[in-house]
C-alpha cells in the first residue's frame with residue numbers, strides 16, 4: 406500500500422530542468438520506486454509561455470521518449486497544465502492521449518490578457534482573486550487528476566487576511582470537488598514561501614489529505630525532498646495520498662480513504 410512514487414517530474418524537455426527521461430527512470434529503479442510520472446509543462450499551439458516549456462513541435466518526441474522506456478515500475482505520461490479556458494478543447498485532445506494532467510496555476514491572467522507570474526512579489530488582492538478564480542475553474546474542468554502547489558501564490562507574498570480568504574476558498578472548492586492537492590518538494594528545496602505552513606494548517610483543520618510531489622527539475626531531486634515533504638505532512642497530521650492501480654488516476658490514504666477526481670471521458 407505504501408507506494409513509493411512521484412507523479413510530478415520535469416526533465417531537460419522543459420527547458421529549465423536537466424536530466425534525460427532514461428536517467429530519471431534509472432534513478433527511480435535504483436531508489437525502488439513503484440510509480441513514476443512525467444509531467445512537463447504543456448506547450449501551446451500559439452507558442453505562448455514558450456520560455457518556460459518545450460516547443461509545441463517537441464510534444465511527440467517527449468511522449469514517445471516516455472512511452473519507449475522499459476522499467477520495473479509503473480511509468481506514467483502526463484503534463485502540468487496552466488489552464489486558459491479558451492484552450493479547453495486543446496487540453497482535452499492532449500488528455501485523450503496521455504495518462505493524466507496536473508493542474509497548476511503559475512500566472513495571474515489579467516482582464517486585458519497580460520500575465521503576471523505568481524512568483525512576483527507584491528500580488529494585489531485583485532491578483533489573488535484572479536488566482537483563486539482561475540484555479541477553481543481549472544479544478545472544475547474535469548481535466549485534472551490532481552492540483553500542483555495550490556499554495557504557490559504564497560511564494561513571495563505574506564499570509565495576511567486576503568491570503569487566508571483565498572486559501573479557504575481554494576481548499577473548500579477542492580474538498581467539494583474531491584480534487585487532490587499536492588505538497589511540493591521543489592518549494593521546500595528552494596526555501597520559497599510554499600508549501601506554506603499557514604495554508605496547510607488550514608488544510609489540516611479541514612481533514613484534507615495530500616499527495617507528496619518532489620516536482621523534480623534534476624535527477625538527484627527526483628527523491629531528494631522525500632523526507633522533507635513527508636515530515637511536512639506528518640507535522641500537520643495530514644494523511645498522504647498514494648496512487649491506486651489503473652487509469653484514470655485515483656488515490657487512497659493508508660487509512661483507506663479514497664479520492665478519485667471526477668474526470669471527463671477520454672474517449673471523446
Ligand SMILES: [Zn+2]
Pocket residue numbers: 485509511553554
Ligand atoms: Zn508548477
Ligand SMILES: [Zn+2]
Pocket residue numbers: 413415485553620
Ligand atoms: Zn512542476
